Amino acid sequence: MQAADSSSQELWHRRWRRPPHARKDGITTASSTGPAATPSSCPVEHCRPRPDFHVSNSLQRDSPSPPAAEQHWTAKRLEELEGVMENNTEWLLKLENYIQDSVKLEMVEMQRTAAHNQTAAMLEIGTNLLSQTMEQNIKLTDVEMQMLNQTSRLEIQLLENSLSTNKLEKQVLLQTQEITRLHDKNGFLEQRFVAMEERHSQELQVLKAEKLQLQDLVAQQSSFITELERELGSATSNSTLLQKQQAALMDTVHQLLSMINQCNAVKRSLFPVEISMPPKEEALRFKDCAEVYKSGLTTSGIYTLHYLNSTETVKVFCDMETSGGGWTVLQHRMDGAVDFHRPWKDYKTGFGDSSGEYWLGNDFLHQVTSSGVYTLRIVLKDWENNEVYSQYDHFHTDSEERNYRLHVKGYSGTAGRTSSLSHSGTEFSTKDRDNDKCGCKCAQMATGGWWFDACGPSNLNGIYYTGNTNTVRYNGIKWYYWKGPSLSLKETIMMIKPVDF
Numbered sequence: 319m320q321a322a323d324s325s326s327q328e329l330w331h332r333r334w335r336r337p338p339h340a341r342k343d344g345i346t347t348a349s350s351t352g353p354a355a356t357p358s359s360c361p362v363e364h365c366r367p368r369p370d371f372h373v374s375n376s377l378q379r380d381s382p383s384p385p386a387a388e389q390h391w392t393a394k395r396l397e398e399l400e401g402v403m404e405n406n407t408e409w410l411l412k413l414e415n416y417i418q419d420s421v422k423l424e425m426v427e428m429q430r431t432a433a434h435n436q437t438a439a440m441l442e443i444g445t446n447l448l449s450q451t452m453e454q455n456i457k458l459t460d461v462e463m464q465m466l467n468q469t470s471r472l473e474i475q476l477l478e479n480s481l482s483t484n485k486l487e488k489q490v491l492l493q494t495q496e497i498t499r500l501h502d503k504n505g506f507l508e509q510r511f512v513a514m515e516e517r518h519s520q521e522l523q524v525l526k527a528e529k530l531q532l533q534d535l536v537a538q539q540s541s542f543i544t545e546l547e548r549e550l551g552s553a554t555s556n557s558t559l560l561q562k563q564q565a566a567l568m569d570t571v572h573q574l575l576s577m578i579n580q581c582n583a584v585k586r587s588l589f590p591v592e593i594s595m596p597p598k599e600e601a602l603r604f605k606d607c608a609e610v611y612k613s614g615l616t617t618s619g620i621y622t623l624h625y626l627n628s629t630e631t632v633k634v635f636c637d638m639e640t641s642g643g644g645w646t647v648l649q650h651r652m653d654g655a656v657d658f659h660r661p662w663k664d665y666k667t668g669f670g671d672s673s674g675e676y677w678l679g680n681d682f683l684h685q686v687t688s689s690g691v692y693t694l695r696i697v698l699k700d701w702e703n704n705e706v707y708s709q710y711d712h713f714h715t716d717s718e719e720r721n722y723r724l725h726v727k728g729y730s731g732t733a734g735r736t737s738s739l740s741h742s743g744t745e746f747s748t749k750d751r752d753n754d755k756c757g758c759k760c761a762q763m764a765t766g767g768w769w770f771d772a773c774g775p776s777n778l779n780g781i782y783y784t785g786n787t788n789t790v791r792y793n794g795i796k797w798y799y800w801k802g803p804s805l806s807l808k809e810t811i812m813m814i815k816p817v818d819f
């Protein structure tokens with residue numbers, strides 16, 4: 319730009335610093351001093367008449383000026399003005415040319431600058447494009463590498479597959495050969511089978527002949543048996559007489575027994591538990607074994623208890639020895655003689671034999687335990703005859719409407735550091751009534767009826783397995799905190815008595 323400025327200044331000087339314009343007639347025009355002079359400003363000497371223009375003052379004053387001289391001066395003046403005008407016009411033309419040149423130069427410069435800027439911008443864009451292209455190339459190379467890796471992996475897999483296919487083909491070939499061999503063998507066996515069939519049919523005919531002979535023999539023997547039966551009939555008539563005598567003796571025995579019962583009733587001397595003694599107990603009406611004990615019956619054995627406000631009775635074993643006696647046994651397992659995998663109604667009313675294995679019944683249990691505060695004692699025995707117990711100071715069960723819900727508290731005992739009985743609130747379940755907290759049916763899996771939680775650490779009504787085995791069983795008689803999940807016990811007793819006994 320500086321170069322452009324200096325060149326334009328130089329041009330300007332070249333055009334305008336020239337010798338002052340001299341007219342032919344010797345008059346120096348104002349234009350020689352530059353553009354500041356105006357064409358209308360004429361120098362003072364130009365406004366006066368030239369030296370050869372002589373006019374006397376007198377003449378001027380006395381007479382009017384001759385019109386010829388005046389015209390001549392006017393013409394001169396016009397001529398001068400024209401000259402000035404011409405000069406100015408020329409100057410204006412030059413000025414115009416100069417402006418045009420300057421403008422052209424600036425335009426050229428501007429175009430050059432613009433071209434320069436555009437080239438720089440293009441270069442920058444080009445660089446950006448190049449770097450982007452480079453990045454894309456790197457990415458493409460990565461992708462290509464990945465593709466290559468995958469392709470090689472696939473090729474390896476294909477190779478492996480073709481190898482295994484070859485192996486399979488060989489195996490198929492071998493099997494085909496084997497089948498052919500078997501087929502040949504089969505043909506041979508078929509031939510042998512046909513031969514054997516023929517032999518068998520011959521043997522069968524021989525056997526048929528023997529059978530006929532045997533049938534004859536049987537007929538002879540049956541006639542012999544008929545004769546023997548006839549003889550036996552005569553002997554039986556003799557035995558009938560003996561039976562009649564036996565019946566008479568039995569009647570006498572019954573009479574004697576009833577006499578003994580009457581005597582007992584009078585004495586009110588109470589003895590355990592023969593089947594022949596029920597009248598005495600019925601007369602007394604006991605609700606539990608504690609009452610039996612208090613009445614003076616202090617020997618362990620089977621007694622009859624009454625449901626409250628009912629004539630219904632239940633046979634129960636009373637333990638009059640353990641820990642002060644008076645215990646009503648509500649469950650007993652000892653030999654596996656009774657099946658405990660039973661429906662709801664059986665557990666409701668009770669089942670089994672009070673002299674052996676039995677369940678007293680959930681209705682009775684609810685009724686007794688809700689008539690006062692009861693203690694529960696559970697006695698357990700393993701196959702090495704180790705005996706332990708779990709005791710609960712408070713125990714009662716709800717009614718059937720509430721699924722005989724369990725309530726226990728105050729645990730103590732030797733059968734484990736913690737209680738194996740389900741916690742309070744657990745409902746009773748059997749194989750046909752699922753009241754447990756498991757998505758499964760505990761009573762079906764563990765067997766028996768019990769207060770299954772989900773499914774809980776105990777089940778004394780499970781399957782009775784004899785002996786110690788290493789087999790893991792989850793449906794045996796279980797008391798987790800004593801023997802773990804799978805060891806079945808030899809004997810269990812559940813019994814209750816009032817706290818204040």
Ligand SMILES: [Ca+2]
Pocket residue numbers: 752753754755756757758759760
């Ligand atoms: Ca369930």
